[in-house]
Amino acid sequence: MAPVVAIVGRPNVGKSTLFNRLVGKKLALVDDRPGVTRDRREGAARLGDLAFTIVDTAGLEDAHETTLVGRMRAQTEAAISEADVVLFVVDARAGLTPMDRQFADLVRRSGKPVILLTNKAEGRGGIEGAYEAFALGLGDPVPISAEHGEGMGELYDALAAVL
Ligand code: GDP
Numbered sequence: 222m223a224p225v226v227a228i229v230g231r232p233n234v235g236k237s238t239l240f241n242r243l244v245g246k247k248l249a250l251v252d253d254r255p256g257v258t259r260d261r262r263e264g265a266a267r268l269g270d271l272a273f274t275i276v277d278t279a280g281l282e283d284a285h286e287t288t289l290v291g292r293m294r295a296q297t298e299a300a301i302s303e304a305d306v307v308l309f310v311v312d313a314r315a316g317l318t319p320m321d322r323q324f325a326d327l328v329r330r331s332g333k334p335v336i337l338l339t340n341k342a343e344g345r346g347g348i349e350g351a352y353e354a355f356a357l358g359l360g361d362p363v364p365i366s367a368e369h370g371e372g373m374g375e376l377y378d379a380l381a382a383v384l
């Protein structure tokens with residue numbers, strides 16, 4: 222069975238953009254599940270010679286505000302527990318938020334191998350974000366641009382080291 226890689230992070234950091242890039246739109250296999258995982262998408266991903274199942278989390282735009290954080294947390298915990306590797310995504314341009322730190326705590330407590338990605342780092346946009354992300358204690362951040370396809374070689378190297 223292909224290893225499972227979960228993309229985790231607060232809304233709007235670019236998780237779904239990365240998912241789409243790794244799956245390739247034509248190959249996307251969308252699968253809606255019931256309950257806390259109902260917003261989850263899974264697809265067959267390829268990066269160079271690596272093949273893995275990629276899981277996107279938290280399409281919760283329509284959730285009521287009072288239940289949003291709890292549902293995101295439950296869904297993220299479920300995805301992490303089923304994953305072999307976690308891609309933890311932060312926004313290199315926006316600066317870290319309290320919600321980023323909450324998600325980072327979930328990932329850290331899981332004990333799963335984690336690759337920290339500072340997304341939206343195209344051009345020189347991600348340099349300050351990388352310093353801030355390093356302080357999360359989840360290792361050296363890998364700067365990427367999911368939208369522009371930058372940093373995919375570095376992501377390959379990081380994944381190849383743990384898969
Ligand atoms: P999600 O909520 O974490 O799944 O984030 P999305 O993938 O939906 O992206 C949120 C927003 O960030 C969208 O407007 C994307 O176009 C934008 N975005 C995603 N990746 C990048 C990137 O690499 N660079 C920039 N500048 N914007 C990005």
Ligand code: MG
Pocket residue numbers: 236237238278279280
């Ligand atoms: Mg999304």
